[in-house]
């Protein structure tokens with residue numbers, strides 16, 4: 125489903141940082157991969173390279189056979205197939221919850237309005253807040269906003285969902301409701317790449333865990349492997365700090 | 368506790384300072400009035416209203432030699448038919464009571480057929496209207512130009528970006544007066560001469576005046592638009608793009624609607640500036656408020672009253688506009 129081959133990415137501003145250093149990995153269809161690692165290790169950059177929000181310097185990325193880094197690739201078409209959920213929700217504040225979920229359906233997927241609204245209501249039902257359809261995002265709690273953001277991404281019928289620390293900006297009591305939605309999604313067989321510090325989620329839902337540090341993938345394995353006998357010293361240190 | 372005390376102490380002096388405010392204001396006006404008496408200036412405020420509205424005498428005169436053969440009432444007025452030996456003519460008088468001729472009368476060219484008086488807008492009102500007109504048209508085109516230039520300014524395409532920078536810097540770096548001269552005496556001469564060569568009608572000065580205002584405002588609007596767009600959190604563009612929207616779709620549906628709410632107040636300020644700047648257009652023979660006032664001053668010889676009235680009219684326009692903006696902001700922006 126996703127294949128990343130020898131991808132590197134260096135930022136030069138404000139100072140030179142090798143955010144991704146020769147990263148290779150792959151994600152199979154229906155698999156849930158959790159990426160963990162200390163802050164600044166390149167997790168977000170890797171995720172953002174997958175839908176070309178960042179353009180990788182070298183290497184290859186394929187999603188469902190499509191060459192992401194090929195300039196001739198219709199990037200908008202590809203992005204519509206790849207849902208993304210951000211740490212800071214990024215809902216459109218000038219649009220209601222319903223409009224947030226229908227906008228891209230209407231102008232990208234070119235669906236009929238009725239169909240788009242039906243889809244939006246179905247998804248709002250699924251994330252548990254159908255009664256909030258006509259309010260504006262700033263009237264919602266953080267957890268509700270993030271669930272709307274997930275519904276917004278799902279409305280495009282993506283083949284893959286990317287989550288970049290979806291619960292890091294939330295108050296502790298709201299983390300559960302968002303994770304529950306993500307677990308349900310995983311159970312339905314959605315292919316997911318999740319950057320998170322929620323080790324409980326990783327243990328319960330992940331098929332594989334990737335540990336990154338300094339722009340490199342240090343260790344890959346099943347959750348059992350990670351939480352019982354991690355190989356590398358860096359991994360052990362990180363897990364001991366976070367658990 | 369301490370806070371409350373401070374408030375109390377301020378209250379005690381508050382009315383004193385209000386008194387000082389009005390006192391100084393009255394003193395200023397009094398001094399001005401006193402010094403005008405010293406130079407024997409005679410204030411004649413009663414002469415001012417006629418420059419807003421005046422009763423014009425309208426006379427309908429015959430232009431042929433002949434007899435009034437018929438007078439027929441119609442919905443548009445009374446039709447007076449005059450028939451001469453070689454030609455005939457019809458004149459329309461709005462009402463029966465305005466008639467000065469009867470059926471069978473003989474009229475010579477220049478004789479009055481009907482006369483009446485009618486309220487007409489005076490020069491000040493005409494000037495005010497022109498000022499408002501050029502400012503509104505100027506700001507509409509200015510917003511359009513500014514939107515295009517502002518989007519070009521943040522574009523990654525170097526051609527668009529540099530054109531926009533050059534345009535903005537030229538406009539902001541030179542006096543509006545000089546720009547008006549260039550529009551009228553350089554571009555205007557060029558365009559009008561070319562039009563004349565093609566046998567087409569020349570463009571009146573107001574076109575060049577509006578163009579100079581629009582391009583002038585456009586440069587400032589461009590910077591307002593750029594700042595407005597850049598004030599929208601970068602995550603908005605990323606969220607829109609990650610859903611598969613193109614750059615222009617994201618701009619149109621996500622970024623610009625949000626930026627617009629932030630742009631509106633500075634845009635209103637720009638419009639107010641434009642109203643004031645339009646006073647320069649008098650130098651290319653556009654009779655806006657300032658030019659109209661100057662013309663009236665030369666005939667009425669009441670400069671003091673008229674310049675105050677002129678300033679007051681500008682003040683009414685600009686103040687009215689900023690009140691309207693505040694109202695709109697409260698209505699539409701806090702949602």
Ligand SMILES: Nc1ncnc2c1ncn2[C@@H]1O[C@H](COP(=O)(O)OP(=O)(O)O)[C@@H](O)[C@H]1O
Nearest residue numbers: 135137138141143162163164165166167168169
């Ligand atoms: N847009 C950017 N410009 C400059 N440097 C960046 C940018 N994005 C990320 N970086 C840098 O790249 C490194 C990796 O960042 P990131 O991928 O966000 O890490 P993580 O998500 O694991 O915390 C960091 O050193 C960060 O400062």
Ligand SMILES: [Mg+2]
Nearest residue numbers: 167168169289
């Ligand atoms: Mg990150």
